[in-house]
Amino acid sequence: MISKNVVAATTLLAAAVPLAGAHGAPAMTPLPADPYIWLEEASSPRAMAWVKEHNAVTEQRLTADPRYKTLYEEALALGGAKDRIPQPSFLNGAIYNFWQDADHLRGIWRKTTLDSYRTASPAWTTVLDIDALGKAEGKSWVFKDVDCLRPAERLCVVSLSDGGEDAVVVREFDLDTGKFVAGGFNLPRGKHRIEWQDENHLLVASEWTPGDLTPSGYPYIVKRLARGQALADAVEVYRGGKTDGGYGVSPGSVRDGKGRSLFFVVRPLDTFHHETWVLTPRGVERLAIPSKADIVAMVDGRVIVSLDETMTSGGATFRAGSVVALDLDAVLATPGALKPSLVWQPGPRDALNSVRSSKDLLLLSTLDNVRGRALVLRPAANGGWTTTTLDLPDNLAVGFGSADDNSNLSFLNVSGFLTPSSLLIADAAAGKVDTLKTLPAKFDAAGLVVEQRSATSTDGTKIPYFIVHKKDIKRDGTTPTLLSAYGGFQVSRTPSYSPELGKLWLERGGAYVLANIRGGGEFGPAWHEAGLLTKRQIIYDDFASVARDLIATKVTSPRRLGIQGGSNGGLLTGVQMIQQPDLWTAVVIDVPLLDMLRISKIAAGASWQGEYGDVNADPAVRAFWLKTSPYHNLKKGVRYPEPYIFTTSKDDRTGPQHARKFAARMEEMGLPFYFYENTEGGHGSGADLKQAAHTRALTMTYLHKKLVD
Template sequence: MTAARAADPAPDPYLWLESVDSPRAMAWVNARNAYSTGVLEADKRYAQNYQDALAIAGDKDRIPMPDFVHGAVYNFWQDPEHLRGIWRKTTLASYRTATPEWKTVLDIDALGKTDGKSWVWHGANCLQPDERRCLVALSDGGEDATTVREFDLDTGAFVAGGFSLPHGKQNVAWEDADHLLVAREWTPGDLTASGYPYIVKRVTRGQPLESAVEVYRGLKTDTEIVPTVQRDAQGHTLATIQRGIDFFHFETVVVTPQGAKRLAIPAKSGVAELVAGRVIVKLDEAWTAGGRTFPAGALAALDIGAVKADPANLKPVLVWAPGPRESLEQVSATRDTLLLSTLDNVRGRVSVLTPAGRGGWTTKSIAVPDNLAVNLGATDLVSNRAFIQMSGFLTPTTLALTDTTTGALDTVKTLPPKFDASRDVVEQREATSTDGTKIPYFIVHRKDIAYDGATPTLLYAYGGFQISLTPNYSGSLGKLWLEHGGAYVLANIRGGGEFGPAWHEAGLGVKRQIVYDDFASVARDLIARKVTSPRRLGIEGGSNGGLLMGVQFTQHPELWNAVVIQVPLLDMIRIGKIAAGASWAGEYGDVNADPAAMAFWQKTSPYAQLKPGVAYPVPFIFTTTKDDRVGPQHARKFAARLEEFGDHVLYYENTEGGHGAGADLKQAAHTTALTMTYLQEKLID
């Protein structure tokens, strides 16, 4: 007998709950659903919460977010009469009016009834430049796997004998009108350990999938392979394939008539856009090439002719570099310009960059209000028009149209207020983490707050995958929480992208405890300032944020009275064996290959750290059966282990919805109402 054998963990008694659709597992789910909905729906506030959540989600006066497609403005819309949604169009002139004249292009509810499927819209990919033909992706029940079918915008119908890709996890790009670049499971087993495709083939119109010709093959140890075709208004085209070595490191190849050739850019980078013959590369690590060094977080440009002629020898030109408190959020191209959204100390900014002579660029800022989140909307490849969205915690979303050549902003639509914000105020504060780093956070609270520790407070964060959290307007949060006197806190902890790649990398792998310390430090700062107290403090997070909640639940149960754990990762020892969990080794480390990662997660994984006899708060755990990304297995086993210890658990698993709140508006409103009723019970009562 060896020491290693003696340290082996005890067998997992809840492995049977990992069988997603087994009768035994679903009987367990149905029993917990019945109990939890019975408890929460019996609360006298639930019915009103549900009505308010559904009304806000289905309000016909909310902003229909636009796309420029095929010479018109397109929008995907859901409301109580169209629960799964309609894809519709209007003219730009009509869209700018208060009551646009919409024409339905595709009705997903009606299509689902005709096909006998629980279709959920997963978007459309239209062939530029004319965008008449589109590849429509439909998910059965909301999972990541889709069915892809060719649709003709002129006839308003699916193309008879057109491109059709059966159900599966797949990545598709138009190479030209008669060819697609497709990554999918071509034969059984053609998937990575993460469950994603790694073989790209060229599919030709009119030929069966069996005749597709292989273009590129990755490895089964990769995360996934993604083909992309970039086009600009000047007629340049660049087809690339991005091989995911892990979630953050890639090998990019250029598809040429001579085959796939590697593009010599850093592993933590990728092609972001193509504009005026310049290939825009987003860098998440420093790059030395052509005698120059470009910092992490910057944008660089390559001449497309040089890229195609010799992708192994590149001479990049700097396009944009971040300042000490800046980070790049979004990049979009119009006909002649590049549009950037950036953060400056977590405040939104927008810039227009225009190609100039000898590979240079000119830069100008678009004036946007301060202290708001600013997001790029649709851009138009045949003009320099672009939509920009602006919103804040208490500021309803405004949609503006700009011409990037002038930088002028023209307000097109403003969301009517969904709650009374007159008594509230927003502040940005800082907490000090365990290593002395200042962690910014936003707090929304009553102007006349009494600093006596009695304010019901909801603390939210994500802390992973270089995703930035910024102020956003939520009608349901305002109506169901702020109007009830609650405070809301958004924490910009490490692991995110608020301050560029370094902010993310500080919490990667076995360094991740600092992310969890950041979050707890914000909580302690709120308590020290007497904004709230453990009795009145609740926390919420989903997906990677659900893992964050699980860690806080086990490491600091004394700090919270409510914990909302949504579509979570919780069993970090078996993460690689559940759904797409193997694809995130770049974020969390590989417990199967790295002893240090295994040691870290053995002492940190929420499922492994649950212990009997601890005074845990009663959690509300939400997941979905159809989540084929994270999977419901984590949430199920966590709840079962707590029940084994005699702890009270509220658990709800929606049988549809994928990695989200629900497959339609009613399901999403039900989830919102259950969550807010739970928080009101635990923190306000």
């Protein structure tokens, strides 16, 4: 059916005659005509009418399936189960947690004591009820973030989003009174970046006057806002450039257990390169660290920096992927002349996963061939470090949670595909780890096994992947199999326990595959950089190579193989659908990027040019995406899999426009598809538990229809 809202128009590329470049610059191929620009108007009546019409068709088709009701009920029960592990944070001398269940769809922020948290049934006190707040104020509030002034951690700024978008309003909250502060800090809706400087001052990056935003919609000016001061009177601290790339300037700070602090501003140049400026007694000065390096912590006056590129300074060279330390006094005195010291460096199959600090110690989670490790590093008197590896189960994902600034206690999360998540508490100083809570099994894992295998990509590189399946599956290609990956932004995908995946897919006989393709961070910066910009095809080749390995080993077959990815992973599955239509029967494209020629014009797309390149300035990048962009490479008459395309109206990160336009072009060509756009939820599955359960059930119903039937 052709929607009455779809404009009939040719989709042929404009004549591919190279344009002469100015002053001898390389020629730029013209961009194709685009008949669906009107769908980029995110909330226009015309666009929303199109969304409503297509949502109705998809919901009717999928909710009519007899499996949908059961899948929805199971997803809702899992999402709101009261025996989930409440993820804890050390804050204000207590343990805080944000919690959602069937009685609190938008959630409550609550607290208890550490002793009470250790028990099976902690005594919680509600601090802030988001459902009640939204009802009282007539808003669809979603709790986004909270930042509290250290060391007392009494005063906090709470970020609330209307419907789940990235833009937030910010209000000051007093943990002692349990109320918003009358006349306190209060910022209107925007993509703010905030850091406490002291009790009476915030460092804020914001849109101070209309238009104070970069092309990707992020702030580039940092000001110091005093308590009681009008926004117009805030004092400028740092100004980036209006044409800066990346995610906009951000103020930040690190603090050690002795109360010493370092304040700084990060100015992105593109997605991955940035300048770091520190606040010194003389003003803001540039810190002489590489443009792919980050201040991540401070311990005993040592500023901890993670390196995503090689650093040569002070007569020493430190390779990419390492962690180094800088002396705080030297940073404040001479930020342009540094003498780093080595803290940690990776082996050939290692990667840094995350960094935390407690009162006196540095805590690193790392990956060893995609297996989690937890390290405790203690500063030594000679400027070095002593390292202890915590004794934890092998072949699992390991990550530090909240660490206490006032002690050396920290939380650890441990899980695997078939191992229910456990929350541990570590006394890092003593090297002692105790299990606090273990999630009850949420699906029947009897007879399921996990394997780690590798596939050979097109350039001969071995690509590791995990596969979860029934031990006794027939190696005849009949197993319904769901393959997932991310492949971008140096994001590592590791084994984790997913109640929804287990209950709704694995328990019903499906297999699940997680591919650690290039573009991710599983093997450090080089693994990511191998697929940057116009080298990106190797990421897509890696993914297809894993699929072919599954087929060659008769785990599955194209008839029973489906793929799923979200955001950059949605671009991945969109490309795979276009490039390899015969490899899959189901393709799930979640909150995706699909129009890679107009990406800089949609939502926050201009901030990712460090990952994807700039089609408006680089002829090679434009040529690559002209042949690779999913939206532009759909072809009439090709037998593509019928995809499930999901997005949300409130997604101000990737935007719903990509998904809408892709579906509209498929419809124009007479190609079948499912399209569903949740009207809330931001860059995710829903703003509350019922919305999330509905979207998960729709997706799983689609997968069962395509791969099981």
